[in-house]
Amino acid sequence: MPHDQTTGIPPLKHALTRLLLILAIIAALPAAAESAGKPEAAPDIDIRTAQREFRLSSLRGNVIYLDFWASWCTPCRESFPWMNRMEQKYSARGFKIIAINLDEDRSRAEVFLKKYPARFTIGFDAAGKSAEIFDVRGMPSSYLIDRQGKLITRHIGFRQKDTAGLESAIRSALNRQESK
Template identity: 45%
Template sequence: MPVFRILSFIIFFGLFSTAHALNVNDAAPRFRIPLMQDNPQLQANAGDLFESPDLLGSVVYVDFWASWCGPCRVSLPSLNTLFAEFSSRGFWVVAVNVDTEKQDGLDFLKKKPVDYPVLYDAEQGLPELFGVKGMPTAYLIDRTGQVRYIHEGFRSGDEKKLRAKIIQLLEEGQ
């Protein structure tokens, strides 16, 4: 098979991506996405736009998740505990649901409610912008907007390592 035909096949079927995955020390992209559900912490309602620059100066954990993701059943409640523990010190969790159907994510949140902002990216552009490869994938961003840690997957016990990284970034910004 000629090389041209092989490359055409790869590009056509999406096996070759030109998206650049974020790395540690990269600047986190700015985004503006609607909230999936009401959020009293932000005094905002479902559908209101969430703007990432509003959190500049905070330590932010941007978490990409889906209702069909097994590890997300562990990560969302663990992140809710970390958010409750550190939000008064300037820590935010921002969850981005990547389900095809918004209702699937909403049904998941009924079983595993969280207090932090949950966004729904109907266009599915944000996972590509960040370079997400699997679920869940998260990016810990410092107060200046720089990616400091990337976490792929989630297991029981991961929250201990994450807690240490959050504390380090919160203390750096004091």
């Protein structure tokens, strides 16, 4: 029986192996598409602001842009003016921004906020528990959550070139939810 010179596998077995691999991939596609089409529930975390404490789930019915930031984060300085514009532009449609500061020393966050004022809700989590729950891997990290509390998108970093796409995702979430 002839063998493939590179693998030593008979040609028929080589073809069958390829066919089985292709069939396995095709069989897995519907499951992958199904899970991709069903957003996962966003973790429910406690959020502490300067004035109050609340659960993220208490905001259901709104589209939430949850942002994790720190005073030392250079891209965070650019993200705050953009988040202010988004909050102002879409808040009447049920859009809320919650930005959770992860500095161990809250006074650093307060200095940052004097330079870059926020017109949206600021939470504080010096222990980083909420960031751990959301598996934050960079600063800033943002999560778009729909009105039912499902996670729509995750985004690490902040670049001006990404803002059109981020705003488009916000509009899409607001439009999709309003039409139901």
